[in-house]
Amino acid sequence: xxxxxxxxxxxxxxxxxxxxxxxxxxxxxxxxxxxxxxxxxxxxxxxxxxxxxxxxxxxxxxxxxxxxxxxxxxxxxxxxxxxxxxxxxxxxxxxxxxxxxxxxxxxxxxxxxxxxxxxxxxxxxxxxxxxxxxxxxxxxxxxxxxxxxxxxxxxxxxxxxxxxxxxxxxxxxxxxxxxxxxxxxxxxxxxxxxxxxxxxxxxxxxxxxxxxxxxxxxxxxxxxxxxxxxxxxxxxxxxxxxxxxxxxxxxxxxxxxxxxxxxxxxxxxxxxxxxxxxxx
Numbered sequence: 001x002x003x004x005x006x007x008x009x010x011x012x013x014x015x016x017x018x019x020x021x022x023x024x025x026x027x028x029x030x031x032x033x034x035x036x037x038x039x040x041x042x043x044x045x046x047x048x049x050x051x052x053x054x055x056x057x058x059x060x061x062x063x064x065x066x067x068x069x070x071x072x073x074x075x076x077x078x079x080x081x082x083x084x085x086x087x088x089x090x091x092x093x094x095x096x097x098x099x100x101x102x103x104x105x106x107x108x109x110x111x112x113x114x115x116x117x118x119x120x121x122x123x124x125x126x127x128x129x130x131x132x133x134x135x136x137x138x139x140x141x142x143x144x145x146x147x148x149x150x151x152x153x154x155x156x157x158x159x160x161x162x163x164x165x166x167x168x169x170x171x172x173x174x175x176x177x178x179x180x181x182x183x184x185x186x187x188x189x190x191x192x193x194x195x196x197x198x199x200x201x202x203x204x205x206x207x208x209x210x211x212x213x214x215x216x217x218x219x220x221x222x223x224x225x226x227x228x229x230x231x232x233x234x235x236x237x238x239x240x241x242x243x244x245x246x247x248x249x250x251x252x253x254x255x256x257x258x259x260x261x262x263x264x265x266x267x268x269x270x271x272x273x274x275x276x277x278x279x280x
Contacts, residue, residue, distance in 0.1 A: 018077040031113045050097035090139040151257040186253045187215040214249040
């Protein structure tokens with residue numbers, strides 16, 4: 001299976017880095033804050049009221065100078081530029097800085113625009129398996145689950161790639177049926193590997209056994225709460241504990257996808273060893 005990087009996969013899912021950079025840029029340029037004599041953009045508001053208070057401005061004297069210092073190119077389709085720009089915008093919260101007295105109404109508008117920016121960034125993070133975290137008092141963007149990213153890059157099924165990312169999203173917490181459907185989808189994808197026992201043959205018998213056990217006994221692929229496939233433990237388990245097991249199952253199934261790639265690589269190495277003379 002050919003490996004793609006995360007952003008190649010996301011492009012196939014109609015996630016466009018350049019478009020997202022442009023949308024964030026348009027918010028700070030086009031969303032206006034009304035003053036008695038004129039209206040100014042959010043970017044102008046930052047420059048006017050609190051740019052010099054930004055702890056990360058270095059020696060830049062304006063927002064444009066800071067953008068230049070950071071090398072942010074709004075025509076870039078590079079994901080690192082997108083996240084750098086997003087982190088810069090996250091640091092512009094109007095509530096965090098002193099503004100001139102008498103401009104409380106304008107500040108509320110600025111906060112509303114900032115919340116719009118944050119909403120876009122949260123959606124970008126959701127779609128790219130990232131999250132916003134606080135580090136040393138600053139908001140930064142970090143990868144949500146590195147194993148998810150690796151599994152996404154290894155899968156050749158775009159729908160599954162999106163589902164792998166969706167599973168980790170905070171909005172899925174407590175939604176057992178949605179999680180169950182994703183786990184069942186992953187199970188269908190890896191089923192050929194479980195059936196031909198390639199994991200067991202390669203020395204991963206326990207992983208193969210665990211994956212099959214969880215898929216077949218934990219109300220994922222079969223109705224294990226009632227009927228002929230009912231399991232006593234599943235009939236009596238509470239939803240929180242079942243969700244915990246679903247999350248464990250998700251990590252087990254990620255391991256299957258990742259280990260399968262290692263098995264493929266090992267096979268290529270065996271062929272290489274067999275077809276050429278190698279010196280000790």
